[in-house]
Structures are given as structure tokens and as C-alpha cells.
Amino acid sequence: MAAEGPESPVIVRPATQRGVARDRQPPSRLTHLLLLTPALLVVVGLFGGGLLMGLMQSLGHIPAAGLQELSLGHFKGLFSDPDFVGSLNLTLYIAATATLIATLLSVGLALVLVTLARRHRLLTFLLQIPLTVPHLVVAVAMIFLLTPAGLFARLAVQLGLVDSIQAFPLLVNDRWGVGMIIAYVWKEVPFITLMILSVLQTAGIELLEVGRTLKAGPWQRFRYITLPTIFPSLSAAALIVFAYTFGAFEIPFLMGRTYPMLLPVWAYRSYSDVDLMARPEGIATGLVIAAVVSLAIVLAHAILSYARRRGAVL
Amino acid sequence: MGELQLEKLSVAYAGQTVIQHLDLRVAEGEMVSLLGPSGAGKTTILKAIAGLLRPASGDIRINGSSVLNLPPERRDAVMVFQKPLLFPFMNVAQNVAFGLRMSAHLTRRERRQRIEEILSLTELDGLGRRKVHELSGGQQQRVSLARALVLKPAILLLDEPLSNLDASLRQQMRELIQSIQAETGVTTLFVTHDQSEALMLSHRVCLLLEGRLRQVGRPHQLFYRPADPDVARFFGGANFFEGKIDGGRFTSAFGEVDALQAGQSGTVTATIRPEDVHIFRNGNGNGNAALCGRVKKTNFEGIATRIWVSCGGQEFVVLTPDTGFHTGDSVHLELPADKICLFLPSTDSGDPAAH
């Protein structure tokens, strides 16, 4: 767990943090480098290269079009556009809400599942099913379920809850992104739950027994033992979910409104615009998404280490 | 301070009865050990007392009142586990403070003072702000102990807290636990599979074999007056031989003793500890011909040498500091009458009240 070492990386999957690297006699530095090189090559070369190329283009450096100068014009343009700021806010709202709801549900679910001890092998398998379903399919299924002509609306009419198609609340392409949030929650709850569950199973139970004999009541055990135990993986999972919901394309493209559209849709729309000059703006939007997501992580990390330094039990 | 009583306690674990009809009383301020081989169900008993397991039947009383229906957090018994199980997300002081924060309503200052006291009692002065993974194994175990002691529990339950430490550290920790217990007077029930630990630390030892209490008594009693051959074997006893009791006197081929209880008669088994047997060179000793024999094997063990002697159709094991014996030597033995122990059928040395 991250709590084992103060130098744990920003966020890392919990499994990777469980074992403290053993202090064996290491093979030479060169061997390390050789074994890591292919992975680093892909990350630095392709990922870093991609971002860098994107940055150059969004700064207006497109030699093929005879544009050599660098300028922040595209970024300035974006942020002075009230529509863009509206999109940014809406995207933040949807990602944050979906993450918050999914996190709360997951903690509850994991706490119930862990009390079922050995019986949850089957449940664990079932929970993995949504992980294999692509977001695209989730969007399609949710549209069939939630639109005014969808299964829920039909059911509501049959049960006499609403009397016409118009009376059913708008859940897809709606103002508050309810459908999108439901779709994301369905998809991400199993992910977060499984991540916490693996930590709870290995670390939680013995410590809870200690807590009980040290006079901690049920709520205290949750607050002072369970929560700190799952916190590193919970926050990591929540950040991953936030980052994903902030930058995913399929669900907002199929379930979101055309105005204001979510940032990933905005980015792609500009990027694929017939007007080639809109392309740098699309790339700039993509980079804004990347920046927000990275900022979220840095911020979370800073808050966390500050809290730890202050001695907060998290 | 408190008194602990177990009445006809039976505990099942994973569908199997591990402990059956256990009766035990630990008096106020007493230090009692549950001794038994690994897998004898010792930890199960502690967990039942702590409230982490529900006994199948029987009663557990702390200071006279049954705690069966109390959850662990409301029982005045604190358990220290075999592994330190320190909360990794808290530093040393926070770990020690845990129980106080959960239940006792102390001011910050009082709490800090209690922690300081307990840290110094457990020889952890100045380590309060350390991270737990920076501590050595012995320090971690001491934090675990301090974390329990700070609550001043009526009953302290120790589950083999020393078994994960290496030998020299273990000796230091034993002395520490002994002095802390003497100083605080906390009623302590502790579990161990190490006989020397049990003998050294406890006021009374309870030997647990196959889920049953086989003998309870002062360390000397169990060591020198075992209730049955199994108890004797557990403490390294050997040399079991049979004889007859007649007219208040035990007679056998190897020795005679006054039996304590008159009016008994019949065949009984007797034993003598290897270190109590005297061994002499020359097979033709004075007196008892049955005790003349030959050395079959010797094992040098450092402080003493273990010698297997066959004589009179019986094999005797002798432990002696004399290193001069060799296989094939003819020797004779002497069994001092006051060291011969009889297993009288109805003498109940397992009486818990016999201390």
C-alpha cells in the first residue's frame, strides 16, 4: 500500500504497491535499463511524441501549410469562447458527478461483498462482466433503455406512471447528462469495487479484528481502519475513472446534447472539420483535456501528501 | 484489573470443535499461560475471549459477569496478535493512541501523557513519530503491546507475541513482558507453544493437548509432577516404567517410593526425568541388578550429553554433563526415590484450583 512508503508514486495500481521492493543484490544498472527500454521507448517516443507533435500543431506550427511561427492564439481563442468554457464546465460536472456516485456505490458494495467471505468468487466473476463491455455498447444499450421510446419509458406507460411519451423525463441528450452519468456509473462501479475489494481481502480483515479488540465500534472501524486501508487504491481508482469520464468520446457523442457539447466531442468535431484551419483548435482542445486530467492528479497528490504530513489518518 | 473465568467453554472453528469443555479461572493480577503444540486451538480460545469468535457453548465471565453477548469492542479484554498488525497508515504514537481515541474520553493532554508513559514502559521512548515500517521486528511487537496496555484492560490476551522474533530478542522481550506485568499487575492470559517461555513467564501454566486442558498448575508442578505421561513427554520427560502399589508403597524393578495416598493398589506407571537419573561407569553397581546396562547411543547437546541406556529390558534416557560415556560402555543407573513421579489414576493434579 502507498502507506508503506512515503515515496510511493503519484498513483499506482494497488497491487504494484503491495510488495516493497526487496533489497536484493541488483543486476547492473545497464541490465535495468535494457529491460525497461522497450517500455520507455513506447511511452516517451509514441505517447510523449504524440503529445509534443500535438502541442506544436496547436501552437500553430504546421510547416506543411507554411506556418512556422508559434503562438498561443488557438488556446486564447478557446478560452475566450464562452461556449468552450460552458463545455469545459459541463464536462467537469459530468465527470465529477459520475465519479462521485460510482465511488460511493463501490465502497458500499465492496463492504457488503467482503463480509460474504469466500462466497464471492461468483460475484467477483459477475462484476467483471461490465469491464469487458465497451463504452460504445454501453451507450447503445443505455439509449435503448432510457430514451423516451426506450424500455423504461414503455414500462412506465404500462404501469400507468406516465400517460404519454412526452411525460417521461428526458434522460438522454438531456441538460443534466443523467443518461451519461448512469452509463458511466454502470461501467465504473465494478471497476472501483474490484480494486478496493482486492485490498480489503488481503489487508482489511486482520486489522479489523485488531481494531475491534482495541474498542473501535462499527463506524470507527470504517473511518479509522477500512477507509485508510482502501484509500490509496480508492483514490487511484477514482482518479482513473475521473480521467476516463473526462476524456471519453463514445458516450457523450451518442448520449450528449449537441449544445453544449462535451469537450472530447468538441475536440473531435473541430479536428475533423472540413475547414482544415479548425484542426489545430481541435488538437488544442485535446491538450486542454490532457492538462485538466494531469492537473487533477497533481492536485490530488499534493492534497494527499499535505494531509499525510499533517498527520491526518487517510 | 480483572478476573477471568471460562466455564465449560467449547469452541468450533471451520465446523470442527477445537476446544471442548474448558474450565479455567485466571485470578486478578495473575499471569497464566496456555501452553500447547501448534494447532492445539490456543488462539481460538483467545479469540473467543476477545469476542472475535462465538463459542459453541459455555460461558466467559470477566469480573463475574458474562460477556458472551458483548461485541469485542465492549469487552474489557484486549488481544495482542502474533503478528504486530500495526496500522500502516499511522505512526507509532497514532497506533498507540488508537484505542484511547476509540473509547476513552480524554483530553489531548491526558492522552499524550498516557502515551508517553506507555512508550517509556515499553522502552520505545522517542519513537512516537516514527513510521511503523521503519521499526525493527522487536520494536513493532512492543508497539503492539503498548497499544493494548495503554487501554489498561481488565484482561490482556497475548497470542504468541514473541514467536516471530529471533532467539536473543525473544529473551529480552520475555524479561520486558515479565517486568511490565509485574509493574502494571494486569491480568494476563498468554498463549505459547514454547515451554521454556511458559515456565519462565507464568504464575500458572495450562497445558492444552488435543483440545483439552491436561494440567493446570505452577510451572514447577507441571515440570516435576506431570499429571499423565503425555504431560511428562511434552516437557521432555522420558523413562516410563510400570510397578505395583501395595500397602502405600510403589515397587518396581527399578526402584521403590512411598505412595502418597494409602489404600491404593494396582499397576501404575512411573517416570523420572532424564536429568534426574544418575549414571555411573561399570555395570556392576551396588545393589539393583536391573539398573545395570549398556550404552546404546550418545548425543552431545552442548550443556549436557544425552545417553540411551538399555537395562533390564527397558530403555532409559539420561542427561548428564559428563562427556566421558561411549557407545558400548557398561554402566549402571541410580534413580533417586524423591525424583520418581507416579501417575496415580485418581489423583487429579489437573485441578484448576490447585495453585
Added chain:
Amino acid sequence: MILDRDDTKRRLLFWGVLLVIVAAIALPFLPLFIWSFSERWFFPDLLPARFGLRAWSYVFDTAGPQILHALWQSVAVSGVTALISVAVGVPAGRVLGLYDFRGKNLVAVLLILPVIVPSLSVAMGLHLWFLRLGLTETAVGVVLVHLTFCLPYAVFVMWGVFANYNPDFEDQARSLGASTVQVVARVMLPFMFNGVLVAGLFAFLLSWSQYLSTLIIGGGQITTLPVLLFALMGSGDRPVAAAVSLVFVAPALGALIVTSRGMGQRNLSGVW
């Protein structure tokens, strides 16, 4: 007795939780199934007025070759991506899981970023570069862009696996006379088997569900299943979209079922 009561309560809880989870997981699949078998379905009927196989015969006959081609492209792209991810992930995971070295945190941050930063940001930037290299509209280009996020995932999984791996077994094998190759083949890989399986499955599923980055780099020439499904969604034919959705889900689900036996305690947490 109290024990029994606890047990009954627990069993009830288990069945309750099972019911809720099964219902929640199955719910979105329900309309997909019904739509894919419907030929006429009026509002507000709960069931179609006429069931039929039109959508499925479209999927397997009319559009059969097209869908088969998409299926093949998806399997090829995701399979190759997963293979490379594992092959690169195992050695990297070994170094990260077993040893501490300077700059390890930097490496961790470098690996976390591609997991966090959405693929569309990277794909848009890479497009121009790949255009110059002639990698756009090729499967190689698509695999490369998928690698940017699949590979770090595989490394993280293997990192976790190696962090719980005791290399003393290797020393033991060596002292028993095993060569380096034998140590890797007979000791390390058997220990790693489940981990490699999970890492491979992670990478495969991540790549399998990619739409936008495939579209940007593949330029519509690499029509994997998601690309095709998006096109079909645009046509507004609900039964066909439902059928194709199910075709899209099936292989991933199959992969999960096949591997879940071998995965034991590990699970898929890490793929979404």
C-alpha cells in the same frame, strides 16, 4: 443457535446481493437482446409486435463479409497489441517489481500518464507524424497508437505480479543446476502465468474497445468492430445496431470466461 442464525442471515444477504448484481448487470443487455430479434416494435408495447431474425440475417448474410472483416481486423489489431504489451511488459515489470533504483518514481509517473491522458489527445498529435511516416490508414499505425495506453497497463499488471514474486525460487533452481533459460522457462514463467494472462487480457480488451484513436489513425481504412458499429448506429437501424453490439461484446466476454478459470484470485480490475 446463534451461529445458525448468523449463517442464515449471511446466506440471505448473499442471495440478495447476487440478485441485485445480476439484475443490474443484465439490465442493459435486455433491450439489446429484444431489439436484435424484433421486426416491428411499437411504443408503448413492452415486447415487439413481431419477432424475427431480420437483424441477425443482415449481420450474418447481407453484411456478413463486412462484419467478418471487421471482426478479423479487431482481433488482429487487439491480439498483436496484447502480445507486444505482454512481451515488453514482463521485463519492465520485473525490474520495477523486484528492484529499487534511482528514477523509479519518474518511471512510474511516465507510465501513469498514458493511462490517464485520453487517447484522443495523443492520437490527434500522432496523426500528422504518422502521415509523414506513411503509417496512417495502416494496421501498424493503429497498433502503435493502441500501444501507448495498452502497454503501460500491461507493465503495471506485471509490476504488481513481480512485487509479489519471490526470486529466491530462481536462486534455488540455479543452485539445483538450472540454466538461465531453464530458470525463466521452468520457474519464472509458471509463476507468472496468471499475471501474464491478466496483463494480456487487459491490453486486449482496452484495444478491443477503442474507437476514436482507431478512427483517427486508421482514417476509416482500418474498420475494426467499433468503427463499423458507429457507422451502423448512424443509420438508425436499431435491430441491426443491437445485433452488432452483441457481436461486439461476445468475444470479450468469451475471453473473460476462458481466462477467468486460470486467473484465480486475480481479476480484471484495471480495465474499464
